[in-house]
Amino acid sequence: MKLSRTASIILLIVANIAIDQISKFIVRAKIAQYEVIELIGEAFILTKVENEGAFLGMGSDLSPLLKWALLLILPVIVLGGVIYYILTNKSLDRLSLIAFCCIVGGGIANVFDRFMYGSVTDFFHIDLGGVFRTGIFNLADMSVSFGMILLVIASFQQRKLEKANA
Template sequence: MKLSRTLSIILLIVANIAIDQISKIIVRGKIATNEVIEVIGDTFIMTKVENSGAFLGMGSELSPTLKWILLLILPVIVLGGVIYYIITNKTLDRLSLIAFCCIVGGGIANVFDRFMYGSVTDFFHIDLGGVFRTGIFNVADMSVSFGMILLIIASFKQKKLEKANA
């Protein structure tokens, strides 16, 4: 049975949201705020923080009105636009479509947290001994980042295809 394109888009977005929200429910229920759990020594840890801002806490000092506009209303408008774009643009290649679904799913999951809880629950942290170190992030952030990487790959593939056809 082949799923329709629109149903596939919806299912992929919903899967991204569900995986993120399930992980956050578990973390909220099992890990105390700022508790540190070493998963792989001090290289990969879990520690629950509530992020009232955006990426890496940026904007957490904004007034409630500006937070409402910049972290809820604007993202909802942008996510709605991207959903409209991916559903109506039938020429998108499969890789770009998957990328946009990951970005939208992760974005919706974090907007949902901001709306329901006033903050986003973050809990993963990676530190590769100073070579590479992340802020504290969550599954939705990974989904958005993965989607962005896929979009870059899709862009290079598209340019290569256009060059070959020229």
């Protein structure tokens, strides 16, 4: 049985949200705030942080009204626009469609956290001896980042295809 395009889009978005929310549920239940659990030595750890801001805590010192506007209302409008775009633009290639579904799923998952809990639960941290180091992030952040990388790849593929057809 082949799923319709719309059903596939919804399934991908919901899967991204579900995986993120399940992971956060487990982290909230099992890991104390700022507790450090080494997964691969000090290179890859779990540590629970409640992020009241945006990326890497930016905006956490904003007034409650600005937080609502910039971290809840604006993302909901943007996510709604992206959902409308992917549902109505039938010419999107498969890779771009998957990319947008990852971005939307991760975005919705983090907006859900902000709405329900007032913060986003982050818990992964990578530190490869100072050569590569991340902030503390979650699966929704990974989904958005993966989606952005896929969009860049899809863009290069599309340009290559257009040059070949020209």
